[in-house]
Amino acid sequence: MRPLPLFDDVANEARQHFIYRMIRDGNYEAERSVLRAWSEGFKDRDGKFCHEFQTSFEPCLWELYLHAYLKEIGASVDFSSSSPDFVATNGEDFCMEATIAAPAEGQAGPHGYSIEDLPENLNRFNSEATVRICNSFTSKVKLLRQRYKLLPQCQGKPFVLAIASFDRPFSHLAAMRPIISALYGLYHDEEKTIELGAREVVSYAVDSVAKNEQTNIGIGYFCTPEFADVSAVIFSSLATWGKVRAVAESPEASAVYTTFHPNPGSLYPIMRTATKPDYREHLLDGLCVLHNPFAEHKLAPSTLGHGRLAQAYVRADGEINFVAPDDFLLMRHLVSVKTRCNGSQADS
Numbered sequence: 001m002r003p004l005p006l007f008d009d010v011a012n013e014a015r016q017h018f019i020y021r022m023i024r025d026g027n028y029e030a031e032r033s034v035l036r037a038w039s040e041g042f043k044d045r046d047g048k049f050c051h052e053f054q055t056s057f058e059p060c061l062w063e064l065y066l067h068a069y070l071k072e073i074g075a076s077v078d079f080s081s082s083s084p085d086f087v088a089t090n091g092e093d094f095c096m097e098a099t100i101a102a103p104a105e106g107q108a109g110p111h112g113y114s115i116e117d118l119p120e121n122l123n124r125f126n127s128e129a130t131v132r133i134c135n136s137f138t139s140k141v142k143l144l145r146q147r148y149k150l151l152p153q154c155q156g157k158p159f160v161l162a163i164a165s166f167d168r169p170f171s172h173l174a175a176m177r178p179i180i181s182a183l184y185g186l187y188h189d190e191e192k193t194i195e196l197g198a199r200e201v202v203s204y205a206v207d208s209v210a211k212n213e214q215t216n217i218g219i220g221y222f223c224t225p226e227f228a229d230v231s232a233v234i235f236s237s238l239a240t241w242g243k244v245r246a247v248a249e250s251p252e253a254s255a256v257y258t259t260f261h262p263n264p265g266s267l268y269p270i271m272r273t274a275t276k277p278d279y280r281e282h283l284l285d286g287l288c289v290l291h292n293p294f295a296e297h298k299l300a301p302s303t304l305g306h307g308r309l310a311q312a313y314v315r316a317d318g319e320i321n322f323v324a325p326d327d328f329l330l331m332r333h334l335v336s337v338k339t340r341c342n343g344s345q346a347d348s
Contacts, residue, residue, distance in 0.1 A: 006050055009054065016054050101129070188203045231291070232290060
């Protein structure tokens with residue numbers, strides 16, 4: 001199948017997303033080529049995808065990324081059904097539904113931010129990010145139970161939720177912490193770590209997170225059989241516009257990439273810096289598959305696996321075991337230098 005006509009305007013200019021217009025009009029042919037390649041073989045089943053790509057952008061970017069991911073691991077996708085988003089096979093059959101952690105109503109999104117938007121309190125930042133992920137998770141589980149699991153194409157198969165973090169400015173700074181809290185009830189407390197001057201990040205079990213001053217919501221979805229109908233969650237805070245730029249073949253781009261990677265035995269991650277001509281990032285760097293130990297239909301490690309992504313399992317002793325490349329991408333920061341105006345633009 002040919003690529004989708006993503007950049008042929010079908011949405012009214014006034015409704016077009018800021019980043020869509022930037023990609024369409026800017027010197028981003030390499031990045032447009034990446035997005036077209038991600039769309040090759042993707043079927044627009046309701047005829048609305050290009051319109052939504054141009055108006056809402058982030059949810060469609062995530063779907064295209066997931067489609068590229070499935071192609072990368074050699075999975076085949078059957079688009080003959082209207083839902084869920086992906087009915088796929090890779091050694092075993094499975095179904096996958098995509099969603100994003102979106103901003104709370106009236107709050108700023110993950111673009112157009114400045115240094116003033118950096119979080120002042122990391123605990124509050126992480127807690128709010130966890131709430132947004134929880135909202136996305138529970139909304140899709142409700143649909144799974146009311147609709148998807150009744151569909152013949154979903155019955156008897158593992159069901160995977162794919163969640164990307166687009167809930168606020170600098171949403172990528174939360175990295176894996178909110179999804180680990182939401183699914184496994186394990187919180188990493190950076191403020192306490194700083195206060196104590198600890199040599200390792202302070203972590204402890206939690207069973208709820210504050211939604212507001214009056215309400216807490218329960219978390220640790222993969223700590224009980226209650227959500228056994230969800231086999232795994234695919235998560236990324238880095239499948240963003242920054243990912244498109246990172247994998248695009250544009251060596252002439254004036255951009256500096258700073259990345260963070262695991263550093264065993266140290267509180268501080270390994271930090272690397274490179275300009276675009278010397279920077280390499282794999283499509284799946286920063287992606288994680290988090291398995292549900294109570295899943296009714298468990299996934300084989302190979303079904304969604306790849307050498308560049310991480311997979312999380314719960315061991316028999318209750319500890320979380322991450323299987324990941326040594327240089328797993330924890331976080332990425334990208335700065336584009338615009339020489340004509342002596343300015344810069346930050347992307348995640």
